[in-house]
Amino acid sequence: MWDVIWEALRPLDPYRSVKAALGGLVILSVVITTFLVVLAVHSATELRVITLFSVIASLLITQFVAHSLTGPLNEMASAARAMARGDYSRRVRSERRDEFGELAETFNRMAADLEAVDKHRKELVANVSHELRTPIAALRAVLENVVDGVAQPDPETLGTALKQTERLGGLVDQLLDLSRLDNGVVPLHARQFEVWPYLAGVLKEANMAKGQGHSRNDVHLHLDVSPPELRAYADAERLHQVVTNLIDNAVKHSPRHGRVTVKARPGEGREALELEVLDEGPGIPAAQRHRVFERFSRAGDSAAASGQGDGGTGLGLAIARWAVDLHGGRIRVAESPRGCRIQVTLPGLGREPGLT
Known part of the structure; x- marks a missing residue:
């Protein structure tokens, strides 16, 4: 209850309201001026001397x-100029409890957000450049060997070139999905x-795809659906993105x-669905689990470091989360x-937003 009362009295608290601070300034100036006038009336001090002291005290x-009010604004202006130059690491102090404190926190x-x-x-730029460079270099090497006569355009050589082309196509598809994600909600x-x-x-x-587009073709895929006649209600194309990326x-x-x-x-x-994808790899440390669905976060960094997997672009799980969020899941x-x-x-x- 006291919190509600204090919140209601906030406009009257000079430490939590600029309006109250300015109002207090006016009241204090009037009180000082009145006190000096009364002092002049009951003493032999001339009125002009009292007026001079009153003006000096008010100033x-x-x-x-004014200094306490403009200080935060000057600090924010300086930080904004630094951000305009590309330095997004600047922050401003937000110890105040008034509107300037709220403005500082918002700033x-x-x-x-801008730094992120x-x-x-x-x-x-770094990830896409890296991912594009590898298949392009491999494809270029294959084509140069064919042109120079080092290799013959046999099915094996053309198959190698096709794998690199498929890898490039997969990257382009992921970038298109990322662009679609940034452009807002896609109707389901x-x-x-x-x-x-x-x-x-x-x-x-x-x-x-595992046999053609990836080097890993030794992993067995197993499907377990129970009951076998299970039915669901979802966008088949978006769900395909989720399952494929997982x-x-x-x-x-x-x-x-x-x-x-x-x-x-x-x-x-009703017709809700619970899906699980399980593997036998090194797993994801608990401290990293909250980041694996962020863009460019590579869930398998530890695996990649040990020679398992190729790291990927770090977009697959982000796209999967996007598609699941569209379903309200x-x-x-x-x-x-x-x-x-x-x-x-x-x-x-019953609970899917944006379905058509």
């Missing part, structure tokens, strides 16, 4: 209050479907001759005794 008080949040955007932009076209044949088709495509991530970080399992179970709502890294287990929850009928 000193006004200067003190700091804005600076942090700038960091993501630099990471985008949800429908009812049988889960078993749908996921079986997705795994068949993943097996084909399988791709699991395959990259699986051990040799490992196993990736896709499980599907009924959710809590949830995606997370769950506890697992071995490897990594990612859970996806789709709400089914």
